[in-house]
Amino acid sequence: MPYMIETFDKPGHHDLRLQSRDVHLAYLDAHAHLLIACGAKLVDDGESATGGLYLLDVESRDEAQNFIEADPFHQAELFERVDICRWRKAYVDGKNLL
Known part of the structure; x- marks a missing residue:
């Protein structure tokens, strides 16, 4: 059953995000089988992240x-x-899953 995880970065922690990014991406690669989708939430400049969104296929809230x-x-x-x-899968890749 899918879960949505939304994260919100602490203000002023952009440098910490950049310092931790490589190990974070390695973690995501190691758990790609659980990910429906994920990515950073960006400000309008398209550069700076303010958090992230994960759509995760796990069996329970505890696993999420x-x-x-x-x-x-x-x-x-x-x-x-x-x-x-x-999270309910309604439309994924332009397909109605309801």
Whole structure:
């Protein structure tokens, strides 16, 4: 069952995001089988990230929580807030899945 995880970076922590980025991407690569999609939320300049969005295929909220807590961004204390909720696949890649 899919879960959506939305993260919100602490203000002024852009350098920490950049310092942790490579190990974060390696973590995502190692767990790609769980990812429906994920990516950074960007400000209008298209350069600076303010957090992220993960669509994750796991069986429980606990698994989603464990996934994000093991993320190097989380372990580096980049996030000010993390929201987790169940997500319904309605349209994916232009296809109606309802």
